[in-house]
Amino acid sequence: MKQVAISTHEVDQSHALPRVSIDGCHTVPQLFSKRIQDHGDKVAIREKDFGLWNEYRWRDWGERSRRIGLGLHSLGLERGDVCSIAGEVCKEWLFADLGVICAGGVTNGVYPTDSASQVEYLINDSGTRFYFAEDEEQLDKVLEVREHTPCLSRIIIFDMEGLRHLDDAMCMSLEDLMQLGDDYEKAHPGSWDSTISGADPEDLMVLTYTSGTTGPPKGAMISQRNMMFMMVSLQKVLNVYADDQQLGFLPLAHVAGRMFYTFAVIEAVSVVNLIEDPETMLQDAMEVAPTIHFAVPRVWEKQYSTVTIKLKEGTALGRFAYNVALGIGEKASQYEREDQKLPLWLAVQRFFADQLVFKNIRRMLGINEARWLSTAAAPIAPEIIDWYWAIGKPMFECYGQTECAGIITANYHGHNRIGSVGKPAPDCEVVLSEEGEILMRSPGVIQGYWNKPEKTAETFRQGWLHSGDVGRIDDDGYVYIVDRLKDIIITAGGKNITPSEIENQLKFSPYVSDAVVVGDRKPFLTCLVMIDQENVTKFAQDNDVPFTNYTSLCHTQAVQDLVSDEIEMVNSKFARVETIKKFRLIDQLLDPEDDELTPTMKLKRKVVHEKYADLIAEMY
Numbered sequence: 001m002k003q004v005a006i007s008t009h010e011v012d013q014s015h016a017l018p019r020v021s022i023d024g025c026h027t028v029p030q031l032f033s034k035r036i037q038d039h040g041d042k043v044a045i046r047e048k049d050f051g052l053w054n055e056y057r058w059r060d061w062g063e064r065s066r067r068i069g070l071g072l073h074s075l076g077l078e079r080g081d082v083c084s085i086a087g088e089v090c091k092e093w094l095f096a097d098l099g100v101i102c103a104g105g106v107t108n109g110v111y112p113t114d115s116a117s118q119v120e121y122l123i124n125d126s127g128t129r130f131y132f133a134e135d136e137e138q139l140d141k142v143l144e145v146r147e148h149t150p151c152l153s154r155i156i157i158f159d160m161e162g163l164r165h166l167d168d169a170m171c172m173s174l175e176d177l178m179q180l181g182d183d184y185e186k187a188h189p190g191s192w193d194s195t196i197s198g199a200d201p202e203d204l205m206v207l208t209y210t211s212g213t214t215g216p217p218k219g220a221m222i223s224q225r226n227m228m229f230m231m232v233s234l235q236k237v238l239n240v241y242a243d244d245q246q247l248g249f250l251p252l253a254h255v256a257g258r259m260f261y262t263f264a265v266i267e268a269v270s271v272v273n274l275i276e277d278p279e280t281m282l283q284d285a286m287e288v289a290p291t292i293h294f295a296v297p298r299v300w301e302k303q304y305s306t307v308t309i310k311l312k313e314g315t316a317l318g319r320f321a322y323n324v325a326l327g328i329g330e331k332a333s334q335y336e337r338e339d340q341k342l343p344l345w346l347a348v349q350r351f352f353a354d355q356l357v358f359k360n361i362r363r364m365l366g367i368n369e370a371r372w373l374s375t376a377a378a379p380i381a382p383e384i385i386d387w388y389w390a391i392g393k394p395m396f397e398c399y400g401q402t403e404c405a406g407i408i409t410a411n412y413h414g415h416n417r418i419g420s421v422g423k424p425a426p427d428c429e430v431v432l433s434e435e436g437e438i439l440m441r442s443p444g445v446i447q448g449y450w451n452k453p454e455k456t457a458e459t460f461r462q463g464w465l466h467s468g469d470v471g472r473i474d475d476d477g478y479v480y481i482v483d484r485l486k487d488i489i490i491t492a493g494g495k496n497i498t499p500s501e502i503e504n505q506l507k508f509s510p511y512v513s514d515a516v517v518v519g520d521r522k523p524f525l526t527c528l529v530m531i532d533q534e535n536v537t538k539f540a541q542d543n544d545v546p547f548t549n550y551t552s553l554c555h556t557q558a559v560q561d562l563v564s565d566e567i568e569m570v571n572s573k574f575a576r577v578e579t580i581k582k583f584r585l586i587d588q589l590l591d592p593e594d595d596e597l598t599p600t601m602k603l604k605r606k607v608v609h610e611k612y613a614d615l616i617a618e619m620y
Contacts, residue, residue: 009232010485020443022202022226022267027199027224029102032266036062039269047091048276048284056091060270061098064178066192068099071181072130073191075154079104079198080209082126086110086142087118087134089248089274092158092174094262096372097252098237101205101600102196105130108207108219109253112138113592116233120145126207126450127151129336133175135159137170146170191573201225206448208255208402219450220255226405230259231267231533233425237410238374238396240268240292247366248274249281256377259406260294285366290380293370295505297380300373302397302532303365304384305510309535325353329390336585337389339414350392360389367393374398376407378602379481381504382419397421399481403465404446409479420478422472430479431464438471439464441450470498490525502527502580505573510535514603517580518616526614526619527583530590530603531561554587582619586612 009022025031035044040059042608072083083100085107087093100107108126110119112134119141123131131137133153139157146152155165155171185192201224207219234240246265250257261272275284285293311319326578332350342350362368373388376398388395388607400407401422409430411422424430428442445465448456459466470482482488483498490496499517506515506529513532519525533550536559540547565587571579586608592599595607609616 009235020225020232021425022228022231026201026228028263028266029196029199030516032098032102033196033268035167035266041273042269044265044273045091045094045274047274064095065098065102067181068096069103069179070184070192071237072103072105073099074180074184075130077105077130080204082106082108083130083132084110084123084126084128085132086112086138087158088112089250089252089257089261090134090158091274093252095263104195104199106204106207111251111253111592115593115597116141116144121216123149123152123208129153131155133157136162138265141165164444187201191200193256199224201228202476206258218452218455220402221447221450222405223447226444226446227263230406231263233407233428234259234264235267236426237412238372239547239576240264241268242269244268244291245288246270246272246292247285247288248272249278250296253599255402255406256294267369282366286363289366291367291369291371293367294374296377297375300375300380301507301565304387305532305535307361308510309538319355325357326390328353329392331357334390336394337416354392358430359389362393372396376400378559379500379504383508385418398477401467403446403447403459404440404442408440408442408444411571418480420480422479423477430473431490432473436470436472438467438469440467489517489520491519491577492521497578499523502570502574502578505570511539511566512561516603516605516608524581525579527567527580527606528586528615528618529557529583530586531563533589550589551587554585573618584615584619
């Protein structure tokens with residue numbers, strides 16, 4: 001694909017607080033306004049609804065955001081007020097987000113899977129005044145707790161289906177809010193432009209709550225400058241062009257979703273395609289054929305598992321062809337990862353492997369047109385990345401945290417080492433403490449945690465963000481993540497073990513969704529395993545294994561043996577002291593509303609240890 005240059009960037013490090021500029025703009029509202037002015041007729045958002053892709057241009061995005069922002073002004077929104085948005089990824093989320101930001105407010109994302117008690121915590125902790133609820137389901141949660149949220153002023157609903165007869169003074173539809181915005185604009189002409197021009201790079205713009213794997217979520221305070229810098233960094237390492245198409249499916253309450261689907265789109269003037277439903281993601285990906293594709297490791301692991309299972313169901317000839325093609329792909333990718341030209345004989349083999357095998361796989365996964373794939377937000381097995389390179393798609397692992405507004409290191413074309421999380425992005429610094437903890441410094445590092453000065457002081461010290469991750473840096477400057485500092489296991493014999501490496505290998509199995517290795521101060525390692533429901537159910541059906549529900553499935557001997565075999569394969573890759581001696585299956589079907597899982601589907605190690613203490617004790 002040809003490169004389409006849109007933005008010019010400037011990071012002036014001569015000031016105490018670096019000045020970040022994109023096309024002469026220093027804040028997101030100013031840049032968003034410029035995009036609408038310069039590219040009003042260009043498509044910015046596509047959303048699938050009832051099987052049809054509807055298009056929304058920059059002018060549409062700008063108009064709806066202006067009406068929402070002015071509507072909030074009419075209700076009393078002041079600069080710095082917090083507005084929360086709860087819902088799946090949808091166009092209204094994007095409209096409301098930019099409406100709030102351009103009006104001088106602060107957007108706080110709420111995961112659609114959050115429980116009513118979590119919603120109560122987020123509203124009170126953030127001091128939310130205005131709450132956007134996607135639909136009746138999200139509305140019910142906030143109505144359940146509103147008597148305990150004194151800061152809440154108004155609830156705005158995106159989708160009024162089933163709520164036409166709602167009679168509640170605190171609630172109103174998004175359409176009614178926009179009508180208030182129209183009336184406000186007539187009474188206060190020019191107020192929108194003055195509000196946008198009044199934005200300051202140091203203004204708080206976004207609250208993003210951490211996933212809370214070790215305690216209550218903390219509100220990371222992302223400023224205009226933080227996100228402008230992140231937009232520049234992302235462009236420098238991965239490149240997003242004006243004719244790029246993304247698939248929008250990650251929750252917008254997560255910093256990665258916001259970074260790619262909102263702010264990268266604004267920076268590059270590209271297009272985001274919002275899926276109809278999480279269940280239709282694969283079909284939507286096939287239809288869109290995104291040219292750039294970021295996803296968390298669980299998505300890539302699931303795709304790999306899908307291919308693995310389909311191969312097992314296929315013909316012997318099909319498996320033979322795949323294995324031959326994979327061998328060719330692995331050889332070719334060794335050159336491609338270094339941006340080296342393939343020898344003629346290998347290029348010919350690569351062409352035929354591509355045409356006869358890999359192209360069909362890539363089309364099935366919706367990645368055939370992608371220039372690059374990217375992953376971050378959780379550890380991933382290097383073998384997964386190797387596999388995508390082998391089937392003909394470069395995958396780059398990045399690293400960052402909510403606390404640095406997104407990425408801080410990245411692999412990218414010409415600078416790629418699988419197993420590492422890449423080198424520091426331009427204008428970013430990464431060093432190791434005496435304990436091996438990764439410390440980070442960049443203009444993207446946030447101001448701190450909302451209303452938590454003690455936690456802020458713990459994490460941000462002497463100008464450095466203390467990541468909580470143990471790592472190493474090789475002689476060429478590539479950064480490697482070893483594990484979370486708090487998760488390092490020290491066995492009874494004094495051996496230091498990094499559980500994430502073992503867990504990543506287990507998740508490489510198509511039958512394992514997640515795993516928690518246990519063994520701190522214990523004589524040997526054990527493991528709690530969460531099976532992949534879809535793949536294990538199919539295994540049971542194919543092998544006539546009787547079961548009635550998820551719990552009974554976990555307790556069948558055939559499934560126990562299946563997981564045991566997968567663990568033994570992983571054990572063969574590690575030293576004896578690092579092998580898993582016993583395991584138990586988590587026999588409850590979990591979703592993000594359960595305490596054990598974060599909204600991004602990661603097991604909370606501390607909660608798992610506490611909730612399954614008896615199960616763990618049983619193994620010892």
